[in-house]
Amino acid sequence: MLDKILFLLCLASALADERCMPDTPHGFQVRLSIKTALGDEAYAWNENEMFLFRATLAFAMRNHMTGQQFNVSNIVVCDETERVSFWFIVTSPLDTSQLIDQENVEAAIRRSRNRINSAFLLTDKTLEFVDILPTLGTPYVHPTPPWLIAFGVVMGAVGAGIIIMLVSSAVQKKLKTNKKPQDKDEDDEEETRVKTMENGVARDGVYNMSFSEDERFTAM
Amino acid sequence: MEKDARPNWDNPMQFVLACVSYAVGLGNVWRFPYLCQMHGGGGFLIPYFIMLLVEGVPLFYLELAIGQKMRLGSIGAWTAISPYLGGVGLASVVTSLYLCLYYNVINAWSFWYLFNSFQSVLPWAVCPINANRTAPIEECEVASPTQYFFYRETLNISSTIEENGGIHTGQALCFLLTWVITYLCIVRGVQSTGKVVYFTATFPYVVLFIYLIRGFTLHGAVNGVKYMFTPKMDQLANPATWINAATQIFFSLGLGFGSLIAFSSYNQYNNNFERQAITVSLINSGTSIFASIVTFAIYGFKATVNYENCLERTRILLLNTFNLAEDTITLDNVLEWIKKLNATYPEQFNEIANDTGNCSLEQELATAVEGPGLAFIVYSEAITNMPLSQLWSVLYFIMLLLLGVGSMLGNITAIITPLRDFRVVSRISSELFNGLVCLFCLLLGLGFTTTSGNYWFTMFNDYGATFSLLFIVLIEVITVSYIYGIKRFEKDIEDMLGHRPNWYWKIMWVVISPLLLIVLFVFYIVNYIMGGTPTYQAWDKEQGKSVLTEYPAFGQVFIVLLLVSSVSCVPLTALYVFCRKRKHGKPLKQQHALSTVSA
Numbered sequence: 001m002l003d004k005i006l007f008l009l010c011l012a013s014a015l016a017d018e019r020c021m022p023d024t025p026h027g028f029q030v031r032l033s034i035k036t037a038l039g040d041e042a043y044a045w046n047e048n049e050m051f052l053f054r055a056t057l058a059f060a061m062r063n064h065m066t067g068q069q070f071n072v073s074n075i076v077v078c079d080e081t082e083r084v085s086f087w088f089i090v091t092s093p094l095d096t097s098q099l100i101d102q103e104n105v106e107a108a109i110r111r112s113r114n115r116i117n118s119a120f121l122l123t124d125k126t127l128e129f130v131d132i133l134p135t136l137g138t139p140y141v142h143p144t145p146p147w148l149i150a151f152g153v154v155m156g157a158v159g160a161g162i163i164i165m166l167v168s169s170a171v172q173k174k175l176k177t178n179k180k181p182q183d184k185d186e187d188d189e190e191e192t193r194v195k196t197m198e199n200g201v202a203r204d205g206v207y208n209m210s211f212s213e214d215e216r217f218t219a220m
Numbered sequence: 221m222e223k224d225a226r227p228n229w230d231n232p233m234q235f236v237l238a239c240v241s242y243a244v245g246l247g248n249v250w251r252f253p254y255l256c257q258m259h260g261g262g263g264f265l266i267p268y269f270i271m272l273l274v275e276g277v278p279l280f281y282l283e284l285a286i287g288q289k290m291r292l293g294s295i296g297a298w299t300a301i302s303p304y305l306g307g308v309g310l311a312s313v314v315t316s317l318y319l320c321l322y323y324n325v326i327n328a329w330s331f332w333y334l335f336n337s338f339q340s341v342l343p344w345a346v347c348p349i350n351a352n353r354t355a356p357i358e359e360c361e362v363a364s365p366t367q368y369f370f371y372r373e374t375l376n377i378s379s380t381i382e383e384n385g386g387i388h389t390g391q392a393l394c395f396l397l398t399w400v401i402t403y404l405c406i407v408r409g410v411q412s413t414g415k416v417v418y419f420t421a422t423f424p425y426v427v428l429f430i431y432l433i434r435g436f437t438l439h440g441a442v443n444g445v446k447y448m449f450t451p452k453m454d455q456l457a458n459p460a461t462w463i464n465a466a467t468q469i470f471f472s473l474g475l476g477f478g479s480l481i482a483f484s485s486y487n488q489y490n491n492n493f494e495r496q497a498i499t500v501s502l503i504n505s506g507t508s509i510f511a512s513i514v515t516f517a518i519y520g521f522k523a524t525v526n527y528e529n530c531l532e533r534t535r536i537l538l539l540n541t542f543n544l545a546e547d548t549i550t551l552d553n554v555l556e557w558i559k560k561l562n563a564t565y566p567e568q569f570n571e572i573a574n575d576t577g578n579c580s581l582e583q584e585l586a587t588a589v590e591g592p593g594l595a596f597i598v599y600s601e602a603i604t605n606m607p608l609s610q611l612w613s614v615l616y617f618i619m620l621l622l623l624g625v626g627s628m629l630g631n632i633t634a635i636i637t638p639l640r641d642f643r644v645v646s647r648i649s650s651e652l653f654n655g656l657v658c659l660f661c662l663l664l665g666l667g668f669t670t671t672s673g674n675y676w677f678t679m680f681n682d683y684g685a686t687f688s689l690l691f692i693v694l695i696e697v698i699t700v701s702y703i704y705g706i707k708r709f710e711k712d713i714e715d716m717l718g719h720r721p722n723w724y725w726k727i728m729w730v731v732i733s734p735l736l737l738i739v740l741f742v743f744y745i746v747n748y749i750m751g752g753t754p755t756y757q758a759w760d761k762e763q764g765k766s767v768l769t770e771y772p773a774f775g776q777v778f779i780v781l782l783l784v785s786s787v788s789c790v791p792l793t794a795l796y797v798f799c800r801k802r803k804h805g806k807p808l809k810q811q812h813a814l815s816t817v818s819a
Contacts, residue, residue, distance in 0.1 A: 035546040081543035136349050147335035147390065154331075155397050162404050166651060169408065 019099060020078040020089045026099045027089035028106075029130040034084065037126035045084045049120075050077065054088075056119045057109075061090060061100070064108030069093050106132050226291060227410045228486050234414040236496050238483050241421035242630030243504040245623050246326060246595065247472050253448070253512035253519075254590030255464050260455030261448050265509070267456065267465035272505055275736050276469040278728035279693060281497040281721075282700060283475060287484030288493055289712045293638025294478030297485070298696075301704050307793025308695050309638055311688060312478035314786040316634040318684040319477065320661050322677050323631060324402065325668040327624040328395040329596060332374055334617035335394070337610050344369035345604040362764030366601040371759045374596075378671040380758050381679075382772055385671035392669045399662040402628055406636070406658075409650050410486045413629055420626035425507075427619035428514055434612065435517030444520020445513060447585045463743055466736060472504060476689035476696070479630035482637035490716055515594075522602040523584035530579035534558070541572055591681075595620060632657065678756050679771070683779045687744055688786040694737040695790060701730045754779055 020027060030053075034042045043049070054075040061070040070093050080086040090105050092098040109116065109129055117127055124134035229235045256264045290297035295309035336343050344366045347356030355361065360368035371377045376388045405416040435441050455461050474480065484493060528551065535554050539546060542561060549557050558576055562569045569576075589598050603612050636657055639645050645653060668677050700709055706726060714720045748754075754776060757766035771779065 031540065033546060082545040083539060083543040084546075085540075085543060133354050136353050136355070138353065139349055146339050147332070150335040150338050151331075151393060151397065154335075155393075155400070158397065158400050158404055162400065162407065165404065165407050165412070169651060 020076045020087060022079050022087055024087060024089060026102060027087050028102070028109075028132065029085060029087050031083065031085040031128040031130060032120070032122065033126040033128075034120075034122070037122050050080075052119060053077075056112075056116050057088070057090070060108045060112040060116060061105070063112055065100075065104060110135065226486065228488060229410060229414050232487075232491055232496070234417060235483060235487055235491070236500060237417040237421040238413060238630070239480065239496070239500045240503050241417045241626030242479055242483070243473050243500060243627075244421070244424065244507045245472075245474075245627035246620065247468075248504070248508040249511045249515065249620070249623065250592070250594045251590055252468060252472070252508040253515040254588050254594065255468055256512050257448060257516075257588045259458070259461040259464060260452035261450050263451035263453050263455055264461065264465065267462045268469065268505070271462070271466045271469045271736075272501060274728065275466060275733055276473050276505075277498055277501045278725055278733050279470075279475050279697065280473055280480065280501050281494060281725060282697065282729060283480040284484040284493040284497050285709070285713055285716070286696075286700070287481035288487045288489070288491060288716060290481075291485050291489075292641050293485060293636075294481045294634065295638035296641040297481055298699070302699060303797050304794040305695070305699050305703070305790070306797065307790035308692055308699070309478065310793055311692050311786045311789040312476060312481075313635055313638055314789055315685050315688045315692065316477045316479070316631050317661075318680060318782065318786070320628070320631050320635060321665045322668055322680040322684065323624070323628055324398045324661070324665060325391075325395060325673070325677055326592065327398040327621060327628065328391055328669070329374060329592070330617050330620040330624060331394040331397055332390060333596065333600065334614060334621065337613040337617065339610070342600075342604055342609055342613060343373070344600050345609070359761045359764060362762070364601070364764075366597045366604070367764070369600075370596050372761075375674050376671050377674050377759045379760065380769060380772075381672050381675035381756065381775055383672060387666060387669050388671070391673075392666060395665065395669050396662065398625075399658050399665075401625065402632060403655060403658040405625065405629055406632055406654050407651050409636070409654070413633065416629065417626065420622045420629070424619045424622050424626075427615050428507075428510060430615065431514045431612075431619075432510075432517070434606070435514050435521070438517065438521040438606070440524025441517040441520045443524055443581065444516040444518070444585060447520065448512065448516040463740065466740055469505075470693070470740070471686070471689070472508065473501060474627070474630060476692040477631060477634045477685075478638065479634040482633045483630065485637060490718075492717060494713075494717060494721070515599075518599060518602045519585065522598065522605070523581060523587075525602075525605050526584050527579055527581045534576050534579060537572055537575055541568065632661075675756055675758070679775065679779060680782070683754075683782050687748070687783050690737060690741045690744060691787050691790075694734065694741060697729060697734050697737065701734065706730055 022029070032045065034045065051072065054072045054077065057075045058070040058072055061074070062068065070090070074091045074093055074096075075088055076091060077086050077088045090100040092100055109132055113124065113134065117123055120127055229238070259267075286297050286301070290300050292300065293309070294312040295306055298309040299306035347360035347365045347368065349355070350357045357368070359372060363371070374388075374391070376385065378385055404412075406413055484491075487493065531551050531554050535549050535551065538544070538549055538554070538557060538561060542565065562573075599616065600613070603609050603616060606612050636654060639657075640650070640653065648656075667673060700706070706729065709729075710720050710726070753770045755768050755770050758769040759765075760767045
C-alpha cells in the first residue's frame with residue numbers, strides 16, 4: 001500500500017506540475033475520513049480511488065463551465081498524505097498552461113457536491129474541501145409551531161375543567177336555595193349548622209352573618 | 221360549642237401531602253445539589269442535619285401549632301396572639317404576594333419546555349441556521365444550543381435590565397396557562413387543593429425514581445456521584461458552610477410565608493401535628509438528598525460526554541495537522557500522542573498548542589450551577605444526549621411543573637386564607653375571590669414575561685423573600701416564646717395533643733432557634749452592606765455568556781422597597797393598633813379584637 005503511494009508520488013513528481021503545491025492560491029485541499037464514515041466497511045484508498053476522484057471533479061467542472069470538455073488529465077493532484085489528504089489544481093482543457101481560478105472551481109464543487117459525496121459514500125463532513133463551506137440544508141418550517149398545538153390541547157382541557165367546576169358549584173347552590181324554603185320549618189340551629197358542614201363544598205366559606213353575631217353574644 | 225363553618229381537610233393524609241407538596245419544591249432540586257458540591261460533598265450532610273434538628277423541625281412545629289390552635293390565617297392568628305403583632309401576619313401575606321407574582325414564571329418556563337419537547341429533534345439540541353444557510357446563528361455558535369434556546373427563544377432576553385421590549389407571546393400564553401391551572405387547583409379552597417395534592421406530592425417521586433434508574437445506567441454517571449459524595453471535611457471549618465446549611469433548611473421548609481399556618485388552620489383541633497411536623501421535615505430533607513443523587517448522576521454523564529467530545533475534537537485536530545492515518549490515534553491514546561507529537565514536532569505543535577491539552581474530566585465536574593440555569597440549561601443539555609430524549613424531556617419537565625405547582629398552591633393559600641378571615645371578604649363566594657386574586661397576580665406577573673423580565677425575576681428571587689422571612693420568623697419565635705409565653709403555648713399544645721411538648725422543643729424555641737436566627741439575620745445584613753452595589757448576571761449576546769452587571773439606580777431603589785415594604789408591616793401595624801387604642805380607649809378595644817376574629 002505504502003509502496004504504491006510512493007511510486008505514484010514519484011510518477012506524479014516526474015510529470016510534476018510545479019503550480020500544484022500545498023497552500024497554492026489556485027487550488028484546494030481535500031481531506032477524506034473514510035474510516036470515520038464507514039467504519040468496518042471502509043475501502044482502502046488507492047490509485048483507482050484517486051482516478052475516480054479526478055474523474056468526478058472533471059465531471060463537476062464540465063457541469064459548471066458548460067462547453068468546456070474537462071478531462072481527467074486536467075485535474076492535477078499533489079502532496080498526498082497518509083491522512084488521505086491532498087491538494088489539487090484544475091487546468092483549462094483548451095490550454096494546459098492556464099489554470100482555472102478558485103472561484104469557478106469552488107462554484108463547480110458547490111453545485112455538484114452531492115454527486116461527489118455519493119460517489120465516495122461520504123458526507124459533507126467526511127469529504128472535506130478545506131475552505132469551501134457546505135450549504136446547510138433548509139430547516140423544515142412547520143406551518144404551526146408544534147408547541148402551540150400541545151398548548152392548545154392542555155389549555156382546552158384545563159378551561160373545560162374550570163367551566164365544569166364553576167357550573168357544578170353554581171348548580172349545587174341553586175339546589176340548596178331551592179331546598180332552603182322547605183328546611184326553614186325545622187329552624188334548628190344545630191341541624192342547619194351540621195348541614196352546612198356536610199355540604200361543605202357548596203357552602204364553602206360563605207358566612208351567615210346574622211347567625212354568628214347572635215351566637216357569639218349568646219355564648220358570652 | 222364552637223361554630224365551625226371553616227372548611228377542613230378530608231383526612232389528615234391530605235394535610236400531610238399538602239405540606240410535603242409545598243415544602244418539596246424546586247429548591248430541593250436546584251439549590252441543594254449545588255450547596256452539596258460547593259461545601260464538601262458528603263460532608264455537607266453533617267451541618268445540614270444538625271440545622272434540621274436544631275432549627276428546621278422546631279420552627280415547623282411552631283407554625284403548625286399556631287395555625288391549628290388559632291384556626292385562622294396568619295393575620296388573624298398573630299392578631300389573636302398579640303394585637304400589636306398582627307403586622308407579622310401582614311408581612312407574611314406581603315411576602316407571599318411577592319413570591320406568587322414571580323414564582324409562576326418558572327412554571328411558565330417549564331410548560332414552554334414541555335410543549336417544545338413534542339418534536340422529532342429537541343429544539344435546544346441543535347443550533348438553528350442563519351439566513352444565508354452558511355452556518356448556525358452566531359449567538360448560538362458562541363454560546364451553546366441549550367443556552368441559546370433558553371436566553372433567546374424562551375426569554376428573548378435584553379442585554380440589561382434597563383432595556384425593555386415587548387412581551388414574549390409564547391411565554392405570556394404559558395404564564396396564562398399556569399395561572400389557570402393554579403386557579404383550577406384552588407377554586408374551592410381546601411376541598412379542591414386536598415384532592416390535587418395527592419398527585420402533586422407523589423408523582424415527582426415516581427419521576428425521580430425513574431430518573432435514578434436511568435441516571436445510573438448512563439455512561440459516566442458513577443463519576444458524578446463519586447465526585448459529589450466524596451466528603452471534603454475541611455469545608456466544615458468554613459462558617460459559610462454552616463450558614464448555607466441553616467438558610468437552606470429555613471427556605472426549603474417554607475417557613476414564614478404563612479402557608480403552614482394556613483394549611484394547619486384547616487385541621488381538626490386534635491390532629492397530631494407533632495408527628496406530622498417531624499415526618500414532613502424528614503421527607504423534605506430526604507427528597508433533597510435523593511434529588512441530588514439523581515442530579516449528580518446526570519452531571520457525571522454530561523461531564524463524561526463533554527470530556528469525550530473534547531478528546532474527539534483534539535484527536536481530529538491532531539490527525540489533520542500532522543496528516544496521520546485515521547486509525548493511528550484513538551480516544552484512549554490521545555493524551556499519549558499529544559506528548560509524543562509535542563516532542564517530535566515542537567514548532568508545528570506550538571501552533572495548535574492552545575487548542576489541545578485542556579480536556580479535563582475534573583474541570584467538567586467542577587462546573588457547578590444552581591437555580592434555573594441548572595434546571596433549564598444543564599439538565600436539558602444532558603437530556604439531549606440520552607436516547608429517546610423526547611420521552612425523558614417530557615418526564616423531567618412534568619416533574620418540575622408538579623414541584624412548582626405544589627409549592628405555588630401553598631403560596632397562594634397563604635394569601636387567600638388570611639384575607640378570607642376578614643368579614644368583608646368572606647361575603648364574596650370563594651370561587652370569585654380566588655379568581656380575583658389569581659387575576660391580579662396574573663396581570664402584575666405579566667411584567668416578568670417581557671424581555672427584561674428575567675432580570676426582574678432575579679431581583680425578586682434574591683431580595684423579595686429572603687431577608688423578610690428571616691425577620692418574620694425571628695419575630696414569630698420571640699413572640700411565642702416571650703410575649704405570648706412559653707407556658708401558655710405549652711398549655712395550648714397540651715389542649716390539642718393531650719401531652720405537653722418535650723423539654724427539647726422548649727429549649728429550641730426559647731433559646732437555640734432565636735439565637736440561630738439572630739446570627740443568620742446579622743449575617744445577611746452584614747453581607748448586604750459589605751457586598752457593595754447589588755449585581756446581577758446580564759446575558760451578553762456577543763460573547764455568549766453572562767456578565768456581572770450592577771443594578772442601576774432605580775433597580776437599587778426597588779430592592780430597598782422590596783425589603784422595606786414587607787418588614788415595615790410589623791412596626792407600622794403595631795403603631796396603628798397603638799394609636800387606635802389610645803383614640804378609642806379600652807371598652808371598644810374588645811369589639812375591635814372581635815371583629816377581625818371571625819371564628
